Amino acid sequence: MAGAAGEVAVLGVGMHPWGKWGRNFIEYGVHAARNALADADLDWREVQFVAGGETIRNGYPGFVAGAAIAQALGFNGAQVGSAYGACAAGTQAIATARAHILAGLCDVALVVGADTTPKGFFAPTGGERQQDPDWLRFRLLGATNPVYFGLYARRRMDLYGDTEEDFARIKVKNSQCGAQNPNARYPKAFGLDEVLASPVVSDPLRLLQICATSDGGAALVLSSMEFARRRTAKPVTLAAVSTVTPQFPNTHLEMPNFATDSAAAQRAPALSFRDSIARSAYEQAGLGPEDMDLAEVYDLSSAMELDWCEAIGLCEPGEAARLLRDGDISLGGRIPVNPSGGLGAFGEAIPAQAIAQVCELVWQLRGEARGRQVEGARSGVTANLGLFGHGSSVVVRAH
Template sequence: MRDVAVIGIGMHPWGRFPDKTFVDLGVHAVREALDDAGLKWTDIPAAVAGLYAWGSTTGLSAGTSLAARLGETGIPFTNVFNMSATATSVFRSAYQVVASGEEDMCLAVGFDVSPEGFFGPIGKPDPTDTDYLRFKMVGVTNPGYWAMEARKRMELHGTTERHLALAKVAASQHGSLNPRALYRKVFTEEEVLASPLVADPLRLYEICATRDGAAAAIVCSMDVARRYTSTPIRVAAVALASALHGDPTLKLGTLCASVGEDVPLLSDSYTSARRAYEMAGIGPEDLDFVEVPDNSSWHYLQYIETMGLCEPGEADHMLEKGETLIGARMPVCPSGGASSFGEAVSAQGLLQIYELVTQLRGAAGARQVEGARVGMSQTYGQLGNASAAILTV
């Protein structure tokens, strides 16, 4: 496999855009990435797109729909869906196109429009679909799952409601410094704790919003990357993993957990992170910052441990001591994370890549992690399917 670098990134801001189609969002992100790399659409020899699962037939062929707008050039366009691991899976596929030598360059793009409110089951009512059944038979929404995990964590590690609030405070401090974040208000602990309970113990400001957005990255072989940019960002690892039997997590969209011995919580995420460390030949101690899937305050705390940045139960103390802030030991979500952007499922992993590249270029302005040389992103996903990426200068 050859070395691969990111040479262009682009995004459409996260939010609600009733006057735009989902393809408009993707076109915006791709054009920005092309401009960033100094390329034209006709220079792109291959592309992979995250599909828009709520968007009917056009959404299911998202990339092909995008090609129809940007210009039909005959390139291979793969449409990928992998729940919340979608955009990083897209990035992984684009990486493989280049690393394998099939093409010297490949576009990765994810674009998504979220339904209003809580996510619900996709498609027609289907009693054989566990995701349909969990809504219909138990009435448990995604924050309901996260609340149950948060309760387990509180029992196991002594995490308090204050810790959950502090996670939002920390993320909001970073989001306030990011001109492209959707939510830029700095929250106080008191404000978070005064927000309504959604799924006890999780409060409104501790759960990310569902929003629309798009992000894109152009990867190319390291051999030719310097033709396009003076700061190619190396893809040191991009890994994918599904869950292990015996995982104690009540996985999103499932109705049971078969709890085994010595299997880590979020085993899919745990494995994808370890696989990424192995591929990059580094360990968590070598990271300068991370983008975690902070869908809720529980995720923020749990992923610090799942990614091996501290021992189980220690994330609460890291947070209390301010060690997850920019300028401290391990900045978590310098972008502001999903907490400051909202979640657009098929684009979120590429938003993380966007932040990794921006930080590693030293172009993150007020939220710059000084001297950042190694950054890592991690996703969380339905049924236990997760991805991780490590980028380096």
């Protein structure tokens, strides 16, 4: 048995395909939830707790996503919660459901996140808000999300010698997997020349290396181990869920901030925020990066996948491009990264995305990821980071 907290079982996973469908986010959430319930062979009326990941661009129902989707499925009297953590909203919902199960407050829970997104860059929500850093960064700097991705990418080039071709090869690698994924928005294998010919958005990053905004939905049915064992001898489990915040002073330049914290008067922590996220999950699980067979990390840009490879402990800082060049993080390599195709193949449906990462790990650990299967996978890790200090990492195991 891994970890001190104990494990919860994943009875079912489900998704609504990613795309730009333009329908109500609740439709995607219901679709994903019904798929997860069918996968779990569970009647919706048996669900005792519903945890929804919130979406902030879909009006009131988006802020009460758990209840909005529960009502659409037909109110069944279950307890409900909705959680937000920006890009990590899905993990916030998973953490809430898991804590309810581990505390004995419920036996079986539905986790669901879904989003409908506008076209183009993510912009702050409306109004004149001189006190909101997310509003001010657009006003004073024109600092879109890709600006931050571009800063990280250029830093890698100048510090570690990564090349534009390395970043393009991440997209090529992931698109080969995405082409095999029925839920991906861009099921197409891109060539290197095609990626390098796409227009520059935020130097050195090009359009095909930056995650699009997408519609989509993802859901999990989680249960206590006792509940699961009545149904299956060997459930896939969540061994850890990390939702850590940074430690002051945070020296990681994060969206939507104008500056890092100052490390002049107080010493910077030994681990940067990004490095601390999966570390916390490994400690909970009693496992380490050497135990992982695959990873799903947040490639908001192709270059950011390399940052994550280092942050989740697959290699030392600065060595991720070498892993890429050696084929270690490709399908068939030592530890494939983003065999789902990643955000490059999906685009981001914010409150669904961290849940989708877990869906992929579960399919992989069950051996059901047709066309992109990591052979013999037993353990995997997700990693992600949401605006305003939301760490997100989940360790998933087969038994």
